[in-house]
Amino acid sequence: xxxxIPDEVLIEILARLPVKSLLQFRSVCKSWNSLIANPSFITTxxxxxxxxxxxxxxxxxxxxxxxxxxxxxxDETCNFVELEYPFHSPGISFKIMGSCNGLLCISPLYGxxxxxxxxxxxxxFLTLPESGYSVTDSGLQFVFGFGFDRISNDYKVVKxxxxxxxxxxxxxxxxxxxxxxxxxxxxxxVVDFPFELSINTWSxxxxxxxxWVAFDPAKEHGFGILIVAFDMGNEVFREISLPNYxxxxxxxxxxxxxxxxxxLAAVIDCAxxxxxxxxxxxxxxxxxxxxxxxxxxxxxxxxxxxxxxFSKVLGFRKxxxxxxxxxxxxxxDPQSHQIxxxxxxxDSFNVYTYMESLVALDGADxxxxxxxxxxxxxxxxxxxxxx
Amino acid sequence: xxxxxxxxxLILRSSDGEEFIVPEVVAVMSKAIKNMVEDECAxxxxxxxxxxxxxxxxxxxxxxxHDESEAEAASDLKTFDSEFVNRGQEALYDLITxxxxxxxxxxxxxxxxxxxxxxxxxxxxxxxxxxxxxxxxEILTSNFIWNIWCDRDxx
Numbered sequence: 001x002x003x004x005i006p007d008e009v010l011i012e013i014l015a016r017l018p019v020k021s022l023l024q025f026r027s028v029c030k031s032w033n034s035l036i037a038n039p040s041f042i043t044t045x046x047x048x049x050x051x052x053x054x055x056x057x058x059x060x061x062x063x064x065x066x067x068x069x070x071x072x073x074x075d076e077t078c079n080f081v082e083l084e085y086p087f088h089s090p091g092i093s094f095k096i097m098g099s100c101n102g103l104l105c106i107s108p109l110y111g112x113x114x115x116x117x118x119x120x121x122x123x124x125f126l127t128l129p130e131s132g133y134s135v136t137d138s139g140l141q142f143v144f145g146f147g148f149d150r151i152s153n154d155y156k157v158v159k160x161x162x163x164x165x166x167x168x169x170x171x172x173x174x175x176x177x178x179x180x181x182x183x184x185x186x187x188x189x190v191v192d193f194p195f196e197l198s199i200n201t202w203s204x205x206x207x208x209x210x211x212w213v214a215f216d217p218a219k220e221h222g223f224g225i226l227i228v229a230f231d232m233g234n235e236v237f238r239e240i241s242l243p244n245y246x247x248x249x250x251x252x253x254x255x256x257x258x259x260x261x262x263x264l265a266a267v268i269d270c271a272x273x274x275x276x277x278x279x280x281x282x283x284x285x286x287x288x289x290x291x292x293x294x295x296x297x298x299x300x301x302x303x304x305x306x307x308x309x310f311s312k313v314l315g316f317r318k319x320x321x322x323x324x325x326x327x328x329x330x331x332x333d334p335q336s337h338q339i340x341x342x343x344x345x346x347d348s349f350n351v352y353t354y355m356e357s358l359v360a361l362d363g364a365d366x367x368x369x370x371x372x373x374x375x376x377x378x379x380x381x382x383x384x385x386x387x
Numbered sequence: 388x389x390x391x392x393x394x395x396x397l398i399l400r401s402s403d404g405e406e407f408i409v410p411e412v413v414a415v416m417s418k419a420i421k422n423m424v425e426d427e428c429a430x431x432x433x434x435x436x437x438x439x440x441x442x443x444x445x446x447x448x449x450x451x452x453h454d455e456s457e458a459e460a461a462s463d464l465k466t467f468d469s470e471f472v473n474r475g476q477e478a479l480y481d482l483i484t485x486x487x488x489x490x491x492x493x494x495x496x497x498x499x500x501x502x503x504x505x506x507x508x509x510x511x512x513x514x515x516x517x518x519x520x521x522x523x524x525e526i527l528t529s530n531f532i533w534n535i536w537c538d539r540d541x542x
Contacts, residue, residue: 005480009487012495016503028514 011035015045019121019356042358046101053318053353056083056104056120057329058094059346067093070344071120074318074353078342084371086118086125095350098146098157098203098210102357105146105157110199113142115157117180121356123371126363128157128178131185139163140174145203145210149232155180155359156232158188158210160197177235180360183367188235194218195228202350204257206264207292208233211240211257225255227266242266243287243298259353260301260316264289267313270303280305284313286322286334302334314351325349397424398432399447405440406432409447416450418490438485442478445471446485449494472501476517 005013014022014036022045026033035041057070069083087094087106097115098105107115118125140161148155161174175193176185195214203210209229216224227240242255243266256267266287284304291297304310304322312325321340324330329344329351360368397414399407415421420433435443449471456464472479479498486495506514 005483006487009483009495009499012499013502013506016500017507021507024511025514027511 007035011041011044015041015048018049019358022358023122036358037362039362042361046355046357046359049355049357051318053355055317055323056096056099056352056354057344058096058350059329059344060093060348061345062347066346068346069120072342080344083120084123086120086123086371087116087127095202096352097144098205099352099354100146100148100155100205102355102359103146103155104352104354105144107142107144113140113159113161115144115159117146117155117157117360119357119360120354122358122361124360124363124368125371126180126360126368129184131159131174131176141199143197143199143201143203143212145205145212145230147205147208147210147232150208151233152179152181158230158232159185160193162197180363190237193237195226197228202256204259204264205232206259206262211264213255213257227257227264240264240289240293241295242268243300254312256313258286258313258315260286260288260320264292265301265316266298280307281309283310286313304332304334305337306332306339312349314349315353318353323351399443400432400434401438401440401443402436403439405443407440407443407447409451410454413447413450413454416453416491416493417446418492420489435489437488439481442481442485445478445482446489446491446494449497450491453493468497469501472497 014025014032017025022036026036053074055072055074057068057072059068059070060066067085069085071081071083073079092114093109094106095109096104097107102119102121104118104120105115106118113130115128116125117128140163143160143162145158145160146155157178159174159176159178161176175188175190177188178185195216197212197214201212201214203212205211209231211227211229214226214228216226218224226242229238229240230236231238254267254269258265258267266289268285268287270282270285282303282305286301286304287298288301289297290299304313304324308326310324310326310330314323314325314329316322317331320334322332322334324332324339325348327345327347329342329346329349331340331342332338333340395411396408397411397420399409399414399420401407411424414433415424420435423433438446452467452471453464456467472482474482479502483495483498483502485491486498506517509517
């Protein structure tokens with residue numbers, strides 16, 4: 001390539017490279033550096049790599065207590081890479097609250113106010129600021145949602161803080177929105193939010209909105225389980241009914257939201273009844289909303305059966321396989337009902353799909369921190385401690 | 388259109404004067420030629436400046452294959468593409484220039500993918516020499532401070 005290559009072709013070539021190469025190639029020359037950090041190149045690169053998804057797994061084991069961050073390629077090879085512990089917060093366990101365009105929203109396991117945005121492929125993270133709640137808000141618990149607003153081209157985190165007060169019923173206290181463009185929280189006006197969110201809930205981002213499973217105490221007979229969505233564009237909450245499936249009339253407490261392909265999916269447990277006459281247990285029904293927002297389009301896609309009772313559906317892989325938490329991480333083929341053990345063991349898992357991206361590479365230094373600067377187990381940090 | 392020319396055929400003339408008779412469906416895989424044909428500014432012979440006969444023949448070979456093999460398995464076409472673009476740097480550069488200038492998207496995609504594969508695992512030093520050869524002098528002299536900065540480890 002001894003001659004001049006036009007910029008538009010160079011962009012096409014570089015957009016096909018993995019993030020690791022691009023980080024290195026920033027030092028080829030000034031023009032490559034500014035090209036690679038350019039927001040429009042970052043978007044071009046993202047669109048090229050979007051189909052090449054990975055799984056981010058947070059694994060907890062209780063005895064002895066351990067937390068591990070693992071990245072796994074979402075293909076047949078399942079190459080596992082243990083990621084460096086990203087945050088310097090010893091003693092706090094984390095969960096993933098959302099994933100979008102290579103950025104993950106991470107917060108502590110038990111409903112605290114802290115949250116981080118993290119891009120594992122460029123090893124950078126951003127600590128979201130505290131909102132400065134007053135003492136009267138001290139009992140607040142928090143649930144997060146994370147997504148991208150295509151209209152304003154901005155990443156947003158929504159934070160719902162509420163008091164879980166059994167005597168008064170759940171009272172929503174604070175709902176705030178963080179925009180990456182402003183690096184700050186602002187309150188959003190919610191007229192009526194009568195739902196309860198479990199702090200163990202997680203969110204999925206699909207069709208421009210974040211979705212959680214919520215409970216509406218006002219509805220009769222405990223059938224008040226529904227999906228609450230927050231639209232990142234027009235910043236309003238709305239309700240989405242779950243598929244009308246209550247064959248045994250009991251409370252489906254382990255209902256969860258997920259993304260299957262590009263569609264919103266619901267995982268509904270099926271009372272773990274026997275599938276007569278075989279000895280197999282029915283574990284979960286997977287419903288898919290074929291046409292987003294149309295309640296009538298909920299379709300039962302498949303039923304997960306097995307020889308034992310699986311504890312939890314974690315999500316879906318690119319090939320449609322279901323990820324199941326059963327004390328080990330299982331990949332379940334819904335067509336053949338074959339189960340593949342992925343060889344990761346632990347007491348609980350949290351899995352999200354993400355992709356390698358350069359998103360936030362153009363973020364201001366000093367706001368986004370790189371792992372190296374703060375990694376507590378880095379040789380420098382240990383040397384400093386010893387000194 | 389000259390009477391001897393079959394219907395739906397076009398003549399492409401390379402920069403060094405060689406003429407190629409190709410089906411219109413193949414020629415219009417170049418968006419630049421397609422625009423000329425649609426705007427009816429194409430006479431019976433379409434000049435393709437900056438592309439010599441050698442390179443033009445390769446581009447036509449590629450377009451013909453892609454036109455014929457619409458029904459073929461995508462994997463076969465992929466194999467053809469990767470073999471087609473597996474050429475020396477000189478030809479690769481000329482092909483990229485032709486594909487870019489004549490706007491042949493499929494060819495440009497295949498070429499860019501090939502170059503990306505070529506440079507994926509290479510060192511920065513290697514890229515500077517191979518990819519930006521002519522700029523090396525400039526990089527080593529006027530960007531002296533830049534080079535010091537670049538010696539930091541990115542990852």
